[in-house]
Each structure stands twice: as structure tokens, then as C-alpha cells.
Amino acid sequence: MRAVVFEDVGRPGIQDRTVPAVGADEVLVQVVATGICGTDRAILLGEFPARRGVVLGHEAVGAVTAVGAGVRSVAPGDRVVINPTYHCDRCRPCRRGMPAxxxxxxxxxxxxxRDGTMAEFAVAPERFVHRLPAAVPYRRGTLVEPLACVLNNLRAARLRWDDRVLVLGAGPIGALCALVLARRGARVTLAERDQGRLALARLLLPRAVQVLAAEEVTGAGRADAVIDTTGTLPGDVLGAVAPGGTVVVMGEKEAGVATLPLRALVTGGIRLVGAGPYRPADFELAVDLARDLPLEGLVTHVLPLERYAEALAMLAVTPAGPGRSDGAAGYSAMKVLLATDDGLAP
Ligand SMILES: [Zn+2]
Ligand SMILES: [Zn+2]
Structure with missing residues (x-):
């Protein structure tokens, strides 16, 4: 089977791999599409550690083609989405109810x-394979995993119904935050530095979402909650937070460092929180909410696996090697999917 592999920093490649074997409690999925995530991007830019030679990708949907002898909950032919955030259920955090x-x-x-899903087939343990509801087409299903991230981070913000929320970064994660919040009737502002992403956010998101260039934020009033999806937490962020407000930090860049004025944090009574990875229950909730959320509206491009380099270039990853990812990077897409030959027929 063909697979897109992380050969080295700045060097993705397509390789021929054997179809993975299926263990007793495992499910073999013929991948229909995988979303390209900020994490894939960070790996290729050398900002997130990964094993060289690994098959990239983790936001996958597909059809079950084979199951191990012990598998009961899914069967060949089922349309599924994979929860790529595995946990063991045995270690101390797992036993204390913190599987994330x-x-x-x-x-x-x-x-x-561990080999990912930018390939024609992927194998996963049964308990991390979820059937897609009939109302969720494959294209929408690829956004279930990012939606789980978003639900986890919005929960960490402990929002009140009348909160004003500022989301920093209009990539797919920021846009999904805004989409979910707008659906809940929250007053939400989305701020972005990259011109391409700014234009796409204005085009793709509902009118209820206020979309601003990052430099316009200061005049926009203070927010009760700030969700930073940029992974770079700007030093002046506390100026945008109302007293008693919350800042949720997302982004997992290894070298991410922020400098904040501590007095503003203390006098403002501001809560600064990292939500961590999502829990299994967030993923199940995301599968369920996807029935009613038009997530596929954020997919701007679907390319076959072979055109991975073109897909990455749209997300400002070029073969030249490590580049900027701190804004103004030159995005020309929102969510990009890599699809196998069968494409995205529902
Ligand atoms: Zn992801
Ligand atoms: Zn564990």
C-alpha cells in the first residue's frame, strides 16, 4: 500500500508499505481520507518530535475491511472514524480517571x-474505532478528531452562557472553536495574523462570528475567555482578558515559550490553563455532535495521497525545510484532506 512517511525534518515522502496485520482485538480500516493537522505540519517543520520513518496522519475515516477474532462492536463494511489518542487503562493516571x-x-x-493513517490501510484497537452515524458523511467525519480537541479545550474554559470569547488563530482548530461557540449562541471573536487564513475564515464561518486581524483585537473589548490555538501565546494576551477571565492554551510546539506580566495575571484574577489532550468521552461526544454540525464547510481542498507535497505547500510547509510557523506563513487553505483513490463518496 502507498503511505506518506516522515522521512526527516522538511522531508515527507511516499513509500510502499505492507498492509498491517490485524491482531485479535484490532480492526483493519481501508482509509478513505485523513485530515492534515497542525501536528503533522509541526513534525515536518521540526517543531514536534516524531520517529523518522513513521507513517504520518491521525485524523482518519474509512471502511472496516477485516476484524480480529475478539472484535464485537464493528464489522467489515462499517463506516468508522479512529480515535488516535490511545490510553492503556492500567497506569496510575488512567486508573485515577485521567486517561488523557x-x-x-x-x-x-x-x-x-506509531504508523498513522496517511496510507491506504490503517490498523487500530477495537476500543478506539467508532462507527460514524449515518448522518455524518466521510468528509465531515475527518473533522471529528479536531472537534474532540476543541470540546476538551472549551470545557477547560468553564464558559458561562453570557461569556464573550476570543479565539486566537483561525486555523481549523480556531475555526472549529468559533463554529461550536456560535452554535451555542456565544459572542465569539476570532483573530488571525495570516492574511490567507483571515480571508478564508471570513468566507467559511457563519456571520455570527466576528473575524478580526490580530492587530485589531485591542479595540474589540475584553473577553471573559481567551482560547489560544496558535501555540505561541502572545505576551500582550492578558490585556484582552476581562477581570476574572480565563486563558486556555493549546498548541504543542516543543519550543513554545511565553513571557507574561505576572502583576496583570494576579490583579486580574486570571486563570491560565492547559487543557491537555481530550478524553475518550470527548471523542464520543464529538462523534455525536457531528450529526448536527456542518464541519465539512471547513474543508477547502481534497487531494489524493500522491499529491501530499502540494497539500502541505498549501499549509505553508515547503520542501525547503523548517520554515516560519509564527504567523504570516502564507496559508492558502483551511482544512486539507488526503484521500485514497476511492475519493470521498459518502
Ligand atoms: Zn490532529
Ligand atoms: Zn494509561
């Missing part, structure tokens, strides 16, 4: 240190 912080993740992160 599982201590046994090393070697188990799909598309990072």
Missing part, C-alpha cells in the same frame, strides 16, 4: 511514533 494523561503513551501515538 496516560503514562504509557510512548510508542502508541498514531502518526507520531
Amino acid at each position: 494523561h496516560c503514562g504509557a503513551k510512548a510508542g502508541r501515538e498514531i502518526g507520531v511514533d
